[in-house]
Amino acid sequence: MRIGYDGKRAVQNFTGLGNYSRYVVQSLSAFAPENEYWLYAPAYRENQQLSSMVAESRGAVSVHYPSCWLWKRMASLWRVGGIRGTLKRDNIQLFHGLSNELPLTIHKVREVKSVVTIHDLIFLRLSHCFSLVDRLIYNYKCRYACKHADHIIAVSECTKRDIIHYYGIPADKISVIYQGCNPLYACRAGEDKRHEVKRRYLLPDRYILSVGTIEERKNALTIVQAMEHLPDELHLVLVGRPTAYIHRLKEFMVKAGLRGRVHFLHGIPSSDLPAIYQCAETFVYPSVYEGFGIPILEALQSGIPVVAATGSCLEEAGGEHSLYVNPHDVKGLAAAIVRTQEPSVHATMIEEGLKWARRFTQEQMARETLECYRKVLTKEI
Template sequence: MIIGIDGRELERGKVTGIGRYLLNFLKFATTFKKDYQFILYGNQFTRLDYKSPNLTLKIILERITITWDQVLLPAHLKNDKVDVFLSPYIKAPFFSPCPYITTIHDLLFLSTPDYTGWKYKLYNETFKIFGRVISKRAKAIITDSEYSKKDIIKIFGVDEEKIHAIPLGISTPLSSPPLKRGAWGGRDISSIERVKNIYNIKGRYILYVGNFKPHKNIKRLIEAFAEATLHLLPPLQKGGEGGFPDFKLVLGGKRDKFVPLLEKLAESLAMRDKVIFTDFIKDEDLPYLYSGAEVFIYPSLYEGFGLPVLEAMACGTPVICSNTTSLPEVVGDSGILINPEDVKNISSAIITLLKADKLREDLRKKGLERAKEFTVEKYSLKILSLIESIM
């Protein structure tokens, strides 16, 4: 069988979530199915460091994207006698010479108010038209969660039977150091401290990892942390035992246009020295930051999956996350679910978890077991099985 794949997310000097997802699949699939041929179609910016005897990279010059998608790609699919084409996002030739599977990770931009203005509205309406055509012509659609599946049915009007919810997974050998709590974390406390120093983190901390767009709900998180601090500090201020005077809220993610407003909010709440914005975190540092955190918190209003929650559980870090969209599917009963629109509820969960050593330990153990259900091997096998089923 010859499987064609759109590989343009594997770009030089750029790491994307879809790119990681695709590369993990390729590494597993080319090893597991040595009798299959995989052709990765890229453009002049595509870079593939991974090599396998049954994997070929074909570069097609891309000047105009729609021409690449709708003219050049189908011509190559036909010429290469591709049996099935796999797209890791919602793009595919309208008139493909072979059956194709498209991937819709989520429909965030059609479902949240983050993207406003006439340009986005025009784009969204155009995207809906293209999305419906691509979805209805696809042999199958892959999505990351049952929640996203419902979104696709509602927005694109696609038959339920065509959509396959295949949860994301993580690669356990992501980090080479010995394990601390779980699949990713470093056992060596000195290594955790070394990485903390890189990002100017002192003492104990609560961690968030992601971007700072409004749907990530970081404004309420900062407000909830400020409120929790008022409840956590007094015992020490009065000379008693307990309390958490050194706790920080670490917000891990590349700085964007939303960060200055969040910094001003932290300053207005007298929390500027307790809220740390790390900027971009290297992949190799993430496991140590997850493992070093007392709690991982993810109060997002919308997620198609919520990979950072899974990563945190894999490191044995207790999780607090939203009770909305796809996140309950990921965390199950292995974390504390909160109403992301209720600051007091978020604050209460932080206080409860920081004060309850046994609860944190129980959630660590549950999280580690839960994370084992989401692996690259599992989602790759399901994708391969789906490919075979449409032939």
């Protein structure tokens, strides 16, 4: 098969959707190198992760940009519409939109089948977190993709339910295919690496950890508030890109006298993150809403207990032996964190969490995705 992908985020993004895009293509090329995987991106950007992936694929993966001078000048328009001619010219059999959208009018290209991955419909679930313009754009693109794709991949059962609820898509048009996480998290950092990372980032001796953009939806303020109910020697480390929301956290920290117990990190290289996870005592993820929750898998693979929020899909990521609380229950969150410190509970959560995380493998994701492609091309779905 020659499969095309919307490669914009694989090229330009270094977290989130970029990680997912690279993970999918890297996994497929590793387990099915006989196929050709063509990534289409509107503009070049230096990206060592992508370059390494392309090199390791030994020709299975290639990256393509607009070749016509006109489309180079109008790269964004090429991505949403002009790419149609490119796909026909390149004899692409199936095009996979990796991030909630497909090129407009792709349904008119009869020679090319299409699949789209829908990560979440948070812009509908938590509309107050988005501007009106963003909501309209995201909703238009996502609705179009769901309507016109030959098949939809949802990253969780929660997302599948949202697609059915908001867009009226038949359930049999949607397959749930879970993503795994980078195998680096399953590798235990040595004592020297842990010491180096703690020294470099000035990490405290004892800390709980949360990873993700510091924004309202991720709900880090609840963790900060819970720190008032936890032992003074236990600190909080928040890893993620800051937004204006961070000021709310800092204001509370000042009032509560917590400035010395909360630490912010961002721009951490992927090679250091596993050690930061593995030095933590508990991973805390009280996000109000998620499409899946990859940081939870990263924590489980790293061998630390997880406390997460109810209300979306996080139970799917964390399994039955992680702990879950209402995302706004400060005292409940603190109590759950304390419970993970109990030796017998701690040991059980680590053991069962590692078992659960083994369900989410690259091979499983690749196998299910390739089977989806095959069924679309043979019109079985």
